[in-house]
Amino acid sequence: MRSIRMVTLTALLALGVAACGGGTTKDTVSSASPAAPASSAAAKADPNAPIKEGLKLAFLPKQINNPYETIVDKAGIEAAAEFKGEAKEVGPSDASASSQISYINTLTQQGHDAILIAANDANAVCGPLQEARAKGIKIVSYDSDAAPECRDIFINQASSEEVGRSQVKLLADMIGSKGEIAILSATANATNQNTWIEFMKDELGKPEYKDMKLVKVAYGDDDDQKSFTETQGLLQAYPDLKGIISPTTVGISAAARYISGSKYKGKVVLTGLGTPNQMRQFVKDKTVEKFALWNPKDLGYLASFAAAALASGQITGAEGETLKAGKLGERTIGAKGEIILGPPFTFEASNIDEFDF
């Protein structure tokens, strides 16, 4: 027992010494901190520069073997062929915060022209990305952004505002802008969900939706079972419910599964953000008419063109520059180097079979 006492004592002593020495806190550093920005701002964009041939791009998804990310990256790799570049996909098997780091290092050593990353953690990838940029490698983040000072451009799949507002419009069209509605979200503190819900509420405040009433926001915690039970609870608690929006892929598929097997099928309209493979059977059995998500193929395509344009000096990532993105046309770079893919894509019976993810 003596050894324990020794350990505790030493630790407490160390603690005391440290506590007395004043110290570095969040407030003392926050003013001086942000990492030195890369000097790329000095470079000038030449919109007429041709896309270089033989550019080497690498896609680094959150994790490999994730069907959604595979589609994005595959489309990006195919796009590279259009401008005579070569692209590959590498990545970790788990989506933890730190697992992408060694891949960034490897890609830097291999000497690519651009790295395209769906960051697992906005800050954890920052240091290695800065090192890559110091060696002249361009960084495009897509799907999930890295800290803005660590990449050149972020391809945002859809603006939060557009997602929120378009979900309300989608539902309003199907229920004639009339009746009680509910939202089935993920967790109560999920940032993206809450931003979307704020915009939904704002949209509902417009006069054309005065007959639509949001009665409840339920949380299924992105857990299939919980989302299923929450849907059941919603429908029992609000017998006059006309529609449900579930802006989460787990939520919408669980809700669809419950409704398709219940007496509410055909009476309650369900929409939200879902993936075609999860929703296919419910679209076919007419539980769900329409739902939305961005088109992952376009996301990969756009990211690939952005990387090529950066590496060729057509753009630098500054606000107001124009990106020429092949068949997708032109996109303007917004604040903080963000490019928005476009409005969410609506999936319905007529087009769902074109997608496999």
Added chain:
Amino acid sequence: MAKVLRWDVMVGVLLVAVFAGGSFTSPGFATIGNLSFALGDLGEIALIALTMTMLVVAAEVDLSVASVLGLSSALVGALWDGGMAIETIIPLVVLVGALCGLVNGLLVTKLGLPSLAVTIGTLALYRGLAYVVLGDKAVAQFPREFTALAVDDVPGTFIPYPVALFVLLAVVVAIVLHATGFGRSLFAIGAQEQAAFFAGIRVKRIKLLLFVLSGTVAAFAGVVFTLRYGSARADNGMGIELAVIAAVLLGGVDFDGGKGTLGGVIAGVLLIGLLRNLLMLNDVSTEIQSIVTGLLLIISVLTPRLITALKPALSRRRTSTDQVGPESALKGSP
């Protein structure tokens, strides 16, 4: 002959072979930048492997290390976000790690529970606590002076600070393990706990100390991890206990205790790290990487046993009257 057949020496040879092969075949491999990164990337695993070696030599294991690392990271994040000074946070968090180790140690020594079971339990428990502390948030924006300590190289070298610290600690542990009475008692406990006890070794106290050390080092590794990535999260370091144990076993430490060298373990850590780095540079997919590491691990556990199985057979052929060796007779008793 016997020296060459020792597994830890073979791992060292393999390490040199991988390094030489890599330098010839992959241009990006033997560069300062890459090696510095590869070493830094092993920092936490290497640190924890030091205490894990001592535990496994004493026939115990601590599977909760990665969760202690995660808890430590979550605490760093929560306290930093709450406005506490980083100079206070670090010792406090390391103290919490020591407590975590103490809990493991008390459950093993006082209640006589097997450490494998206890630490599977605390693996889940401590990771759960990490999520209670920080949820699925990520805290960033740590002061540059401190993240630099986890990332930058010692001036004039390509050795990152955490690796330099590891080298210092490794020297200490090597001396303790291989040149002191305390070290010998660890081997004695691992080889035959009862015998060690009757020989006057304070088995329980030593084991308790090992668990406390293990928790302390794991928590410190959590601080390094957090600063290196500049991001505190509850899921940090998920699963690295397996990498640590793989390195220890690959280094030739017997999982049943009583056998092993620290040099072998260090070679094991480096071999796993450099091999992974090399495979990545050659665009070998993650699946193949884990298959390679897995096979290597099985070979490392299998080979020493084959050697020991072959040795008596070889000597029996020479002296057919030889009885069963004293070692195996001892192993049979309680």
